[in-house]
Amino acid sequence: SSLYRRQGSYNATNSTTTCQKTSVAILGAGMAGITAAQGLTNNSVTDFLIVEYNSDIGGRVAHTTFGVPNNSYTIELGANWVQGIATPPGPENPIWTLAQLYNLTNTYSNYSSLETFNQDGATDYTGLIDDFDNAYSTVEEQAGYILTQNLQDMSFRSALSLAGWKPGTDMEAQTVEWWEFDFEYGYNPEQSSDLFAIVNYNTTFYQYSDANNYVFDSRGYNFIIKETAATFLQPNDTRLLLDTVVTNISYSDTGVTVYNQDGSCIDADYAICTFSVGVLQSDAITFSPELPYWKQMGIETFTMATYTKIFLQFPPDQVFWNKSYQYFLYADPDQRGYYPVFQSLDGPGFLPGSGIIFVTVTQDQSYQVAAQDDATTQAQVMAVLRSMFGADIPDPIAFMYPRWSLIPWAYGSYSNWPTGTTLEMHQNLRANVGRLYFAGEATSTEYYGFLHGAFFEGQAVAEQIADCITTGTNCSGEVDYPVLHGTTPYSEYDEANGWMVSSFLDYGF
Numbered sequence: 426s427s428l429y430r431r432q433g434s435y436n437a438t439n440s441t442t443t444c445q446k447t448s449v450a451i452l453g454a455g456m457a458g459i460t461a462a463q464g465l466t467n468n469s470v471t472d473f474l475i476v477e478y479n480s481d482i483g484g485r486v487a488h489t490t491f492g493v494p495n496n497s498y499t500i501e502l503g504a505n506w507v508q509g510i511a512t513p514p515g516p517e518n519p520i521w522t523l524a525q526l527y528n529l530t531n532t533y534s535n536y537s538s539l540e541t542f543n544q545d546g547a548t549d550y551t552g553l554i555d556d557f558d559n560a561y562s563t564v565e566e567q568a569g570y571i572l573t574q575n576l577q578d579m580s581f582r583s584a585l586s587l588a589g590w591k592p593g594t595d596m597e598a599q600t601v602e603w604w605e606f607d608f609e610y611g612y613n614p615e616q617s618s619d620l621f622a623i624v625n626y627n628t629t630f631y632q633y634s635d636a637n638n639y640v641f642d643s644r645g646y647n648f649i650i651k652e653t654a655a656t657f658l659q660p661n662d663t664r665l666l667l668d669t670v671v672t673n674i675s676y677s678d679t680g681v682t683v684y685n686q687d688g689s690c691i692d693a694d695y696a697i698c699t700f701s702v703g704v705l706q707s708d709a710i711t712f713s714p715e716l717p718y719w720k721q722m723g724i725e726t727f728t729m730a731t732y733t734k735i736f737l738q739f740p741p742d743q744v745f746w747n748k749s750y751q752y753f754l755y756a757d758p759d760q761r762g763y764y765p766v767f768q769s770l771d772g773p774g775f776l777p778g779s780g781i782i783f784v785t786v787t788q789d790q791s792y793q794v795a796a797q798d799d800a801t802t803q804a805q806v807m808a809v810l811r812s813m814f815g816a817d818i819p820d821p822i823a824f825m826y827p828r829w830s831l832i833p834w835a836y837g838s839y840s841n842w843p844t845g846t847t848l849e850m851h852q853n854l855r856a857n858v859g860r861l862y863f864a865g866e867a868t869s870t871e872y873y874g875f876l877h878g879a880f881f882e883g884q885a886v887a888e889q890i891a892d893c894i895t896t897g898t899n900c901s902g903e904v905d906y907p908v909l910h911g912t913t914p915y916s917e918y919d920e921a922n923g924w925m926v927s928s929f930l931d932y933g934f
């Protein structure tokens with residue numbers, strides 16, 4: 426499939442080609458790249474080229490067809506939910522606006538529609554969720570002090586412990602914690618920033634709403650990105666260069682030259698790079714000159730979470746789980762995060778009669794399943810399902826999962842802020858070097874990891890560049906921090922550092 430094509434790199438110095446010229450080269454046709462192109466168009470800059478590795482647009486919003494012939498469905502391999510909707514009179518999540526505009530099929534995910542299991546079958550430990558939530562409220566309050574009092578960040582683990590949540594070797598408590606934390610951030614609490622995990626949650630779920638709506642449209646979730654593109658690109662528009670792999674980016678204060686694996690190159694006045702943190706951290710792309718140390722530090726400080734959905738289809742007449750539930754938690758006796766959350770699609774409001782259930786793993790367990798073959802993973806998942814639902818359940822009739830950590834145009838799923846990060850460190854990930862700008866979910870200070878983060882960042886960078894091109898204003902570039910402070914003073918929580926809204930909003934609650 427197109428997920429695994431083309432590795433290797435092109436040696437820029439051998440080039441004798443005349444480069445194609447453009448005002449703005451947009452690198453990547455995911456949500457950020459497409460909203461950047463839309464932002465340029467809306468601000469009267471139409472001379473741009475969009476360069477994309479894959480043969481279609483959408484990036485990490487990607488789907489496939491899954492299931493046996495005559496009973497197959499579109500399933501989302503990447504982004505799946507609209508996260509945070511709207512709570513009038515508060516603002517609306519722009520992804521929700523698009524979902525409504527293009528009539529995307531979706532259903533509210535009811536996180537209370539949940540049954541809990543351990544290795545001996547069903548057992549009710551949902552009460553632990555309330556215990557976690559109580560501690561979480563304290564963590565939220567304390568994070569507010571860290572932000573406003575200019576205190577040092579800590580790990581989310583430390584914050585939970587201080588608030589009295591100590592799961593220790595209680596695997597049911599560990600599973601509840603995974604469900605409440607890792608399932609969202611793709612990382613465990615040890616390796617996540619206390620302050621910015623809370624910021625990330627608040628700005629999305631308190632500003633918009635606490636709803637997560639699950640998208641299962643037969644056209645795919647990326648339909649909204651394609652339709653957005655269709656508002657400014659003609660069919661076969663020559664400004665969209667698909668199947669084109671960037672290998673080198675040469676930047677200066679006067680322009681950017683982009684070299685591609687196929688030997689072609691682009692001379693641009695400006696470039697917007699929307700590649701994931703995983704791609705930037707890999708050696709897939711070289712920069713000339715080498716990126717300044719502050720920029721390298723920005724890139725290497727942040728982490729790329731891996732979140733893997735493993736899909737199984739069973740004979741629809743032999744579905745063995747209770748179809749009135751959406752979620753099933755499994756507490757493994759030995760290993761935290763071992764096939765911990767199953768989600769049924771064969772139920773009211775989803776895909777009744779599909780026989781589909783999927784299980785999500787993150788971080789180490791994600792790397793593990795990426796490294797092993799399908800048969801091994803299927804045997805492990807089935808052993809878990811048999812301990813949950815009984816030895817006599819049937820084998821699946823279809824099975825598949827993507828290996829995000831190995832995909833060379835993503836190298837993981839979405840970004841996360843590790844323990845001890847600051848706004849200034851993040852601004853170094855965000856900031857331009859010369860005429861080369863950066864955008865994407867990871868450059869979003871407040872909505873990192875989310876589609877709406879990619880949306881806002883693409884738009885903001887495009888507006889900045891369009892201003893400079895059309896009016897000669899806003900040309901000075903973004904702030905960066907060659908010398909970092911240990912913490913970031915509250916006065917720096919401003920737009921220049923990507924702080925677009927207060928994290929203390931509460932429309933959604």
Ligand SMILES: Cc1cc2nc3c(=O)[nH]c(=O)nc-3n(C[C@H](O)[C@H](O)[C@H](O)COP(=O)(O)OP(=O)(O)OC[C@H]3O[C@@H](n4cnc5c(N)ncnc54)[C@H](O)[C@@H]3O)c2cc1C
Nearest residue numbers: 453455456457478484485503504505506671838865866876
């Ligand atoms: C498994 C998973 C689950 C997720 N769940 C959700 C969710 O439920 N809700 C939500 O809001 N978000 C979710 N996300 C995150 C969401 O998908 C991303 O935040 C968003 O799609 C990122 O958009 P982007 O434009 O920043 O990056 P991308 O979509 O990665 O776009 C960058 C583009 O650059 C291209 N590219 C990379 N390298 C090169 C190269 N060398 N040459 C040319 N082109 C290149 C890529 O092909 C890609 O199209 C999930 C992501 C994953 C992977």
